[in-house]
Amino acid sequence: xxxxxxxxxxxxxxxxxxxxxxxxxxxxxxxxxxxxxxxxxxxxxxxxxxxxxxxxxxxxxxxxxxxxxxxxxxxxxxxxxxxxxxxxxxxxxxxxxxxxxxxxxxxxxxxxxxx
Amino acid sequence: xxxxxxxxxxxxxxxxxxxxxxxxxxxxxxxxxxxxxxxxxxxxxxxxxxxxxxxxxxxxxxxxxxxxxxxxxxxxxxxxxxxxxxxxxxxxxxxxxxxxxxxxxxxxxxx
Numbered sequence: 001x002x003x004x005x006x007x008x009x010x011x012x013x014x015x016x017x018x019x020x021x022x023x024x025x026x027x028x029x030x031x032x033x034x035x036x037x038x039x040x041x042x043x044x045x046x047x048x049x050x051x052x053x054x055x056x057x058x059x060x061x062x063x064x065x066x067x068x069x070x071x072x073x074x075x076x077x078x079x080x081x082x083x084x085x086x087x088x089x090x091x092x093x094x095x096x097x098x099x100x101x102x103x104x105x106x107x108x109x110x111x112x113x114x115x
Numbered sequence: 116x117x118x119x120x121x122x123x124x125x126x127x128x129x130x131x132x133x134x135x136x137x138x139x140x141x142x143x144x145x146x147x148x149x150x151x152x153x154x155x156x157x158x159x160x161x162x163x164x165x166x167x168x169x170x171x172x173x174x175x176x177x178x179x180x181x182x183x184x185x186x187x188x189x190x191x192x193x194x195x196x197x198x199x200x201x202x203x204x205x206x207x208x209x210x211x212x213x214x215x216x217x218x219x220x221x222x223x224x225x226x
Binding site for chain 1: 149156158159161164202204213214215216218219
């Protein structure tokens with residue numbers, strides 16, 4: 001019973017292709033995130049959705065488009081893939097308790113390699 | 116925006132010793148600070164949260180301190196074990212409950 005799951009785990013593709021990564025959480029959380037972890041291991045937020053509504057949209061190329069069909073799912077579609085998109089993409093979820101503190105629960109990551 | 120500095124070099128210690136990892140931040144003091152553990156090929160896992168009005172927090176062999184004057188948090192693992200070997204990430208709350216992560220410090224515990 002995985003809390004936050006992502007598919008695929010590995011993705012190898014050619015430059016210029018379009019690809020999607022899917023994320024699902026069964027924790028009943030209201031908020032979901034996409035992070036990018038580059039080769040230097042910096043984990044940087046890309047997007048955040050709360051109850052299917054976009055609430056954080058960092059400076060990310062518009063080739064990246066998140067979609068949240070319901071609060072348990074957050075998918076990431078990437079158009080026209082570039083070499084620099086190669087990284088590990090993590091999905092996460094959280095439930096904001098009273099007080100605003102949040103613990104985030106991460107998925108296993110999707111390792112994207114663009115050739 | 117916040118900038119977070121964690122030791123970029125790996126910390127190598129002997130089993131049974133206390134490991135101390137540092138997290139420094141540059142701007143305003145956040146309402147809270149979190150520590151996560153990341154194993155190779157896996158996503159980060161939450162360990163501890165400490166609020167700005169707390170000096171210290173403990174959980175089993177883990178201890179976190181938060182000094183808003185120094186703009187620093189220290190993360191201690193006492194009686195370290197080889198299984199504690201991992202990358203430890205510090206994360207600060209920024210605006211809108213957005214978390215900003217440091218690059219992490221690799222800890223290696225040798226038996």
